[in-house]
Amino acid sequence: MRRGLNLADTINIRAMAANVMAPLLRQHGSLNTHLPSALQHCPPQDRALLQQLCYGSMREFFRLQALAACLLKKPFRSEDMDLQALLLIGLWQLRSSRIPAHAALHETVEATLVLNKPWATKLFNAVLRRYQREHKTLEQQLANDPCFTWNHPQWFISKLSHNWPEHWQDILAANDEQAPLTLRTNTRRQSRQQALERLETAGIEATATPFSEVGLTLAQAMDVEAIPGFSEGDLSVQDEAAQLAATLLATEPEQRVLDACAAPGGKLCHLLEATPRLQDVVAVELEPARAQRITDNLQRLGLELECKVLTADASSSDWWDGQPFDRILIDAPCSGTGVIRRHPDIKWLRQGEDVNALAQVQLNILTNLWQMLSPGGRLVYATCSVFSQENERIIGRFLKQHADARHQPIDADWGEERPFGRQLFPQIGGHDGFYYAVLSKVTDG
Known part of the structure; x- marks a missing residue:
């Protein structure tokens, strides 16, 4: 019998990807928390593949889970995630990548040894070869399973179709x-047209x-460090929908401005780029990391002296100096x-009951920060959610509770x-899902 190998003996990118994803299957962490460390320990020439394996598998998660259930006689134990x-x-x-089937199968089977589970080698060889032979039949058997068809959890499909009967599909x-x-042009340094011409000169469509x-979208994704002007702060990565916050x-x-729940700082940097000579700008974020x-993003753009970053809770006021803000942006959790x-593991990690808890947090933050807005001031409430429970219904509840608030x-x-x-x-090829609402505070309450 071959002895079991481990990651100290050899590098197998499939095994590395499995170690990244295993905690997620136990509902621990996310790709954002587990993948960066793995990428640091991955040979540079294999980092793109590692990321592709993790993101691709999580993107197709519910279809792959359904297929796995059909192929296995019994599920793996919790310690074998x-x-x-x-x-x-x-x-x-085998199903979705351009990797040659023989290479995918060989490396995946070998990964069982790297994971110190040689008993699974024959099982993986048999299961994956069976999928190769019977994939059409297996997928036909799952055709009536909505989780397989739509590749989302049932609670999500039901909630979305209820919220948006004309748009859910x-x-x-x-x-x-x-x-x-998608990139954001730093208009302190160049116009969007100048940025487009600079990219064209570099052969980037x-x-x-x-x-x-101020936005522009690349025809093909690429390493941002290779984009002319990126390292100098002329351009930043930001989805088009998120870029709308500064205009609103x-x-x-x-003016005195507050950006609450500000990480990673894209909207904050945008509003600083768009409006020089603000009197005072405060960014609040709960988690130190x-x-x-x-701070890192502000420094890259040379804006660190134009903003104060506080590690604090936006649902509390113990950090507030009592001076009202003329503008408040709430990019609510x-x-x-x-x-x-962009974060396909959300489909698996998020649970239906999470939305109820988040809605309460959102209302608490909005209620707390409202007292900090000056009369005549403007507040923008934003989320990257498509559920009305976190969006328009929050605003509706808030307006009923505050006579001095106007939509x-x-x-x-x-x-x-x-x-x-x-x-x-x-939108396919376009912006992300997002919600915005604008409120003003009247002076006659």
Whole structure:
């Protein structure tokens, strides 16, 4: 019998991917928390493959899970979630990748040895070869399973179809597509047209975004460090929907501005780029590691002296100095259901009951920060969710509780007008799913 190997003996990218995904299958962490460390320990030439295996398998998760259940006589034990992850990775390669089948099968079977589970070698060889032979029959058997058909959990399908009976199928389809790479032009340094011409000179195809006046989308994703001007701060990665926040906030020089729940800082940096000479800008973020990301982004753009970053709770006021803000942006913590194509593990990690808890957090933050807005001030409430429970219904509840709050309709050609605010749905080749509402504080309460 061959002795079991481990990662100290050899590098197998499928085994590394399985170790990244195994905690997720136990509902621990996310790709964002587990993948970066694995990438650091991965040979540079294999990092793209590692990321592709993890994101591809999580993107097709519910279809792959259904196929795995058909192929296995009994499910893996909880201590063998690395094997469950490895099986999903193997199936994804055979079903959806351009990796030659013989290479995918060989490397996946070998990964069982690297994971120190040689007893699974014959099982994986048999199961994956059976999928090769019977894949059409297996998928026909699953045709009536909505989780397989739509590649989302049942609670999500039901809630989405209830919220958006005319749009839910398009939203689910968009969720399963890779998002484009969209950039924001730093207009302190160059115009969007200048940025487009600079990219064209470098042989990089890009187009102007239809709704954001500073956005541009690349025809092909690429390493951002290779984009002319990126390292100098001339461009930043930001989805078009997120770029709309700065315009809605409508900041003016000498105003005092608060960006709550500000990490990673994209909207914050945008509003600083768009409005020089603000009197005072405060960014609040609860988690220290995420607050550091804000600082890193500010430093990359040379904006660190124009903003104060506080590690604090936006639902509390113990950090507030008592001076009101003229503008407040609340990028509220949410289900992330509008950005699933960028974070495909959300489909598995998020549970239906999470939305109820998040809605309460969102209302608490909005209520707390309202006291900090000056009379005549403007507040923009934003989420990257497609569920009305986190969006227009929050605004409706809040308005009933605050006589000094006025809803300001958004006059725009993007998204769908709602009773309160506007809802954007994820678009294939276009922007993410997002929600915005604008409130003003009247002086006669």
